[in-house]
Amino acid sequence: MTRPTALLVAAVLVLPFIVRPVLATEIWIFAIFGLGLNLLLGYTGMLSFGQSTFFGSAAYVAGYLLKHTAINIFAALGIGIGVGALSALLVGYLCVQRSGIYFIMLTFALNQLFYFVAYQWTTVTGGEDGMPGIPRPVLAGIDFKDPLAYYAFVSLLFLAALWAMRRIVESPLGRILQAIRENPVRAEAVGYHVPRFKLLAFVIGGAFSGLAGVLYAMLFGIVPLEAISFVFSGNVVFATLIGGSGSLYGPIIGSFVFIWLSESVSTLWARWPLLLGVAFVIVVLFLRGGLVEAWARFWTWRSSKPRR
């Protein structure tokens, strides 16, 4: 076991005893969401501002099935992953041909399309009130109504997702995606069909988002309308960037910091998005490169100081 993995396993074991189990669960769910975005942002160089499309779609579809049928928990997760991947295929098909800011704008605009469908289709989604009453099905006698049991389930899935993501980025596919990030023209010239690989990355990222979406719906028992709105898309981009998008572990650290901070601040002041906005601006102007890099800079600064 490598050192980061050991640290993570330790974190998984300790976390529910430091913060409330629900919060701890949310952190790992958000980390799965961030892993999916990071494959696009960090490894392929595509900044998607519409990740909540896949997160929310999966949450709604799986949530609807959980509510109205006696569906097995793994089937719900599988369906969520499928819906996430499928919606990512649709959105990605329209987006991958563009690059730069137009790509970002398109992902956002299509996110808005899904948002307004969810907003208006009140008979299914509940519109602004959200879709409440989503159960956590019992699995092999384990009742996930116990927050700790559900936490264990989610954190195991998170570790599995991390393992899968590491396999992906270290595989030949991952190398091709990184080549596209570094130089799309050259990757094309070497013989790779760039849009197809971008689309594949999009679909994989969508599958991760879908998994996170279903887990989120089961955690809170409700799919709020925000789950498919640009707010969630922005949050996951922010979490990934404060963690540092270049590394595999960046989004995990980012999601930890983001969820924990937003939880502590949102109880203090109803206008907390204002502080969130200020945080965005500060990070952009002073902390570019994320916490991973800020930490590294701090250490070089410390060791460069002459000892007395």
Next chain:
Amino acid sequence: MLYALMGLGLALIAGILNIPNFAHGALFAVGAYLTVSAINAVGNFWIALLVAPLGVALLGVAIEYAGVRRLYAAGHDYQLLFTFGLSLIIAEGIILIWGPVGISQLPPPILRGGVDLGFTFYPKYRLFVMVVAGLLVFGTWLFLEKTRYGAIMRAGIENREMVSLLGIDIHKLFTAAFALGAYLAGIAGALTAPIRGLSPGMGVDMLGIAFVVVALGGMGNLLGAIAAGLLIGVAQAVVAAYWTEASVAVIYLVMAAVLVIRPQGLFGIR
């Protein structure tokens, strides 16, 4: 027409500065709120209509000067985060200053009521907005096509390095473009206020539409943005007449449909 104004401003900023301006909707909302405040302060719609968008343009200059300027080399992720952060700050600031409840604003007395067009009855104020927005779009187009500064801006879209090599201060050009884009957003907001009223969420709704207009019109094409703005407006009006619930979604559906057939947008070159 309002969509064309929004899209045009956003396309300018996107084309020249090459940044995704997620604060564009927030600027639109500030324009609307400033107008209402100015009406309440001065008691005159026309002065408000003149002053409020200029205030938004000033805000645009401040934003460009204090923040956006440092980010040209930073990559789109940070530009996005910065402008998105700004839009959050502005939206929450609006709630803090003007309150979370929507505000309604009447058109000035002279523009109340409707006009009989023979085949249909049309509100005077909407007619006025169409004319003003049309003049503004036309004026912006004239400015871009026929004046020296407009030519410099278009050159900036084509090739930034070349423009700065020719001895033109690229930073002034960027500030000017951002200010013009912000002004167009601000006046669109000012004109909207008496039609739809004000709410803190108005900025985000408009932001999505402005992005659609730019994507639909063709990236880096200002005329395309105008045409797409008109197309979207008409499509929405037609659908709203038959199926009100779908009138917002149709905007995005039109965009998706066009992009399937023409991925580069209606008039896109890039």
